[in-house]
Structure formats: structure tokens, C-alpha cells
Amino acid sequence: MVQSIGICMILAVTTLTGAYFCLREKYRLQDLRELERAMVMMESQIRFLSVPLSEVLENISYQTKGQVGMLMQETAKAMAERTGETAEQIWETVWMRHISHTYLSVDDYQSILRFGKTLGYLDQEQQKNSTELFLTELRQKCRQIERRLEKNGRLYYSMGFLGGLMLVIVLL
Amino acid sequence: MADLESLWKSLPPALGKIIQESCCSLERLEEIRLRLGQPILLKEKGGWIPCMAKNDKKRHVFSNCDMKACVSLLSAYSLYAFAEEIRQGFLTIEGGHRIGFCGKAVMEDGKIKTLHPISSLNIRIAREVKGCADHIFPYLFDNGRFCHTLILSPPGCGKTTLLRELIRNLSRAEGGYAVGVVDERGEIAGMCGGIAQMDLGECTDVISGCPKAEGMLLLLRSMSPQIIAVDELGRESDFLAASDLIHAGVKLLCTVHGSSLEELEKRAFLGRLLAHQVVERFVILSASQGVGTVEAILDSTGRAIYKKGGASWYKASGFA
Numbered sequence: 001m002v003q004s005i006g007i008c009m010i011l012a013v014t015t016l017t018g019a020y021f022c023l024r025e026k027y028r029l030q031d032l033r034e035l036e037r038a039m040v041m042m043e044s045q046i047r048f049l050s051v052p053l054s055e056v057l058e059n060i061s062y063q064t065k066g067q068v069g070m071l072m073q074e075t076a077k078a079m080a081e082r083t084g085e086t087a088e089q090i091w092e093t094v095w096m097r098h099i100s101h102t103y104l105s106v107d108d109y110q111s112i113l114r115f116g117k118t119l120g121y122l123d124q125e126q127q128k129n130s131t132e133l134f135l136t137e138l139r140q141k142c143r144q145i146e147r148r149l150e151k152n153g154r155l156y157y158s159m160g161f162l163g164g165l166m167l168v169i170v171l172l
Numbered sequence: 173m174a175d176l177e178s179l180w181k182s183l184p185p186a187l188g189k190i191i192q193e194s195c196c197s198l199e200r201l202e203e204i205r206l207r208l209g210q211p212i213l214l215k216e217k218g219g220w221i222p223c224m225a226k227n228d229k230k231r232h233v234f235s236n237c238d239m240k241a242c243v244s245l246l247s248a249y250s251l252y253a254f255a256e257e258i259r260q261g262f263l264t265i266e267g268g269h270r271i272g273f274c275g276k277a278v279m280e281d282g283k284i285k286t287l288h289p290i291s292s293l294n295i296r297i298a299r300e301v302k303g304c305a306d307h308i309f310p311y312l313f314d315n316g317r318f319c320h321t322l323i324l325s326p327p328g329c330g331k332t333t334l335l336r337e338l339i340r341n342l343s344r345a346e347g348g349y350a351v352g353v354v355d356e357r358g359e360i361a362g363m364c365g366g367i368a369q370m371d372l373g374e375c376t377d378v379i380s381g382c383p384k385a386e387g388m389l390l391l392l393r394s395m396s397p398q399i400i401a402v403d404e405l406g407r408e409s410d411f412l413a414a415s416d417l418i419h420a421g422v423k424l425l426c427t428v429h430g431s432s433l434e435e436l437e438k439r440a441f442l443g444r445l446l447a448h449q450v451v452e453r454f455v456i457l458s459a460s461q462g463v464g465t466v467e468a469i470l471d472s473t474g475r476a477i478y479k480k481g482g483a484s485w486y487k488a489s490g491f492a
Contacts, residue, residue, distance in 0.1 A: 124252040
């Protein structure tokens with residue numbers, strides 16, 4: 001009886017571990033998609049509306065969900081307060097505070113910070129180009145994750161289950 | 173008085189601190205000149221003084237890094253949103269202060285597209301001298317009716333300040349005149365986010381950033397003003413629009429560069445307007461006894477109904 005319960009527990013834990021790896025990628029994809037949506041809005045507002053960045057980010061925050069929306073709102077608020085920090089510093093501080101609440105990777109974080117360095121002092125054409133460059137990078141990342149999930153999504157579950165099974169056999 | 177808090181908020185804190193420390197009297201600060209690779213200069217009481225931190229004997233040289241931070245903060249992190257302003261060479265920030273830009277002009281189809289890199293900034297402190305128009309205000313009326321008024325003076329004698337005060341007085345007069353203001357360069361109202369940074373009274377509508385001629389006609393069509401105020405008429409189209417207004421039942425309150433009526437009469441378009449004696453009051457300003465000295469107020473025939481007596485309003489307010 002105890003042995004059966006142990007086997008079940010090992011199988012459950014390893015299968016869930018496999019699921020975690022799969023879901024983590026899915027959630028990362030969701031975060032990246034939300035960020036992509038935000039950047040598309042930002043690009044179009046920079047292109048067509050002559051409104052300050054704090055207003056752009058606030059508008060975006062109302063239309064984006066989750067942590068990305070919250071991040072945009074907080075950045076907008078800090079920029080509107082004008083405490084003397086540069087846009088890059090504000091962007092970095094806010095992201096640093098919230099990055100642990102997202103599923104984004106270190107590599108994603110580096111790209112986000114790189115984009116932050118271009119905020120605040122570029123003219124319309126340059127700001128638009130830098131946003132487009134960041135968007136291309138985000139889209140590339142999304143495509144890579146999608147391909148990986150398509151290829152390995154079920155594999156994560158199976159590997160988890162099979163890994164557990166192997167452990168059970170070894171232990172027995 | 174000047175709202176300097178909003179200016180300090182728009183400058184990097186370290187730079188703001190140095191300027192405040194170097195300035196003898198913030199109340200008398202008129203201009204701040206920031207040029208790449210040069211010391212920061214402050215204009216006080218008409219003279220220039222270099223910027224020096226309190227505990228430092230060296231002049232603070234304005235660096236590339238300072239310029240980047242300044243441009244970013246002055247444009248509220250949104251230089252891209254002020255493409256048109258940069259093209260025109262100036263930007264009005266919160267508090268009504270005017271930032272002039274200079275740098276390498278990037279051309280497209282023979283027109284200035286933008287300035288890049290920006291090499292110098294000129295921050296002009298906006299000031300309101302409340303009450304400076306009170307003593308001349310009654311002279312601009314005839315039988316209780318406001319007259320078409322033209323304020324003339326050479327540059328830097330306080331035309332815009334006086335115009336702003338007259339607008340406020342009219343807006344707050346008994347019954348309140350509906351005043352429409354065409355603020356092409358953002359100097360009269362200092363509009364920022366749709367809110368006038370200068371106090372122009374409750375009955376004033378402002379159209380900013382719009383060419384004067386178009387602005388005057390637009391106001392006439394859309395806001396049914398009783399008085400239209402406009403700063404620095406100069407182009408032919410401005411005078412044509414002003415002439416249209418005068419014959420449309422709207423009173424005109426405007427300023428032009430010049431030091432005497434004789435000078436104005438020699439100017440092509442303005443001369444034509446004056447020949448018809450439609451302008452009923454001429455307020456002649458000078459800086460003979462300090463900025464804002466009212467030399468005389470003339471009626472449409474050129475007869476003086478007020479002559480200089482006493483100090484300028486700048487002096488009276490402790491500025492000169």
C-alpha cells in the first residue's frame with residue numbers, strides 16, 4: 001500500500017515538473033505577446049500622435065493585461081513625476097522591480113533594458129525605428145518559443161512521466 | 173512672478189542646483205544659455221554671469237551628457253512628440269518658459285526637417301507682472317467701449333507682458349469681455365497640456381501653435397470673441413486678417429515691433445492699415461526708464477492722450 005502511494009507520488013511529481021517546464025514557456029510566450037502588443041501600440045502612438053511618453057505608456061497600460069500593463073502604468077507615473085531621473089533609469093528601475101513577477105528570461109530582460117536605453121531623447125523617426133527593432137526582436141523570440149513548444153510541448157510531459165517511471169524502476 | 177519650480181523639474185537635478193547656487197537673485201533671472209562645450213551663462217538684470225557651483229572655483233562646462241539629459245527632461249522624455257516645435261526652433265514647457273534650440277539643421281525638400289545634433293539651448297524665463305497694465309487700462313476705452321489697440325515698441329521692452337496683462341484685465345473686467353488669443357509661439361499663454369500656464373482670466377480662449385492669420389479667422393468663426401489679441405503682427409497675411417477682423421465687429425488688441433508711428437507708417441502693410449485710421453489707440457513702449465516704460469498713448473489721429481510720467485512697471489515691481 002505504502003509502496004503504491006510512493007510510486008504515485010513520484011510519478012505525479014515528475015510529470016508536474018515536466019508540465020512546469022512546458023507551462024513556463026507558455027506563460028513566457030504570453031508575457032512576450034503582451035509586451036509585443038504594448039510595443040505595437042507604442043509605435044503607432046509615436047507615429048501618429050504627438051503625445052508625451054508618459055501619456056503613451058498610460059494609454060497602453062489601460063489596454064494591456066497582467067504584469068506588462070502594471071509595468072507600463074508604473075513607468076508612466078514615474079515619468080510624469082519628473083524626479084530628475086533619465087527615461088532609461090526609470091525604465092530600468094521599474095522593470096527590475098517587476099521582472100521576478102513575470103516569466104521572462106534573462107535574455108528577454110536584457111533586450112528590454114537595451115530598448116530602454118533608446119527612450120527619451122530620440123526624434124520621431126529614430127524613436128519609431130528603435131521601437132520597430134525591439135518589436136522584431138520580440139517577434140523572433142515568440143516564433144522561437146512557438147516552434148519549441150510545438151516540437152517539445154508533449155515531450156516535456158512524457159519526459160516527466162517517463163523520468164518518474166525510470167526512477168520508480170531503479171528504486172524498486 | 174515666475175514659476176521656477178516647474179523649470180527646476182525640467183532640468184537635471186545637478187544642473188538645476190548649480191544654476192540656483194550661481195544665481196544672485198532667482199527673481200531677476202531672465203535667461204539661461206546652455207552651449208555644448210561652453211560654460212553655462214545666466215542673464216540677470218541684463219548682464220551675463222557664468223555658472224559656478226558654490227564650493228567650486230571652476231566654471232561648469234556644459235557637456236554632451238548634460239545636453240542629452242536636458243533635452244530628454246525638457247521634452248518630458250518625448251523629443252519625438254515635439255518634432256514640429258524643434259523644426260520651428262522652440263518649445264514651451266510647463267510654467268510658460270520658452271526653450272530655444274539651435275544645432276545642425278537636417279533638410280528635406282528644401283525645408284528644415286529637424287535639428288540634429290542640438291548644440292545650444294536658450295531658456296527664457298516667463299514672467300507675469302500682475303497689475304502692470306492697470307494704469308493704462310482706462311485709456312484704451314472710449315465711452316465705455318474698448319478701442320482697437322496696437323502696442324508698439326522695439327524688441328525687449330515688454331510688449332508681450334503688457335499684452336498678457338491687458339488680456340487678463342479685459343477678461344476680468346466688469347461683465348467680462350470674451351477674448352480670443354492667437355498664441356503662435358506660445359509666449360502669451362504658455363499652453364501646456366491644454367492648460368494656460370499664465371493667468372489670462374476666465375473669459376479667454378487660446379489657440380496656440382497656429383499661424384496668426386489662420387488663428388484670428390478661426391477664432392472669429394468658432395469662438396465668437398469680442399476681442400482678439402495677437403502678438404507681433406509682421407506678415408502680409410497677418411495684416412490682411414487683422415483688417416478683416418476690424419471690419420467684422422471684433423476689437424483688435426495687437427503688438428508690433430517699432431518705436432514710433434512714423435516708423436510704422438513706412439511699413440508697407442501696416443502703413444496701409446494706419447492710413448485708414450482704424451486703429452484707435454497706440455500704446456508706445458520703451459525701456460528709457462527700465463523695461464515697460466509707457467512713453468505715450470495716442471488716439472487714431474496721433475494725438476497723445478497719455479504721456480510718460482513715473483517709472484516703468486518693471487521698476488515699480490522691482491525688476492529693473
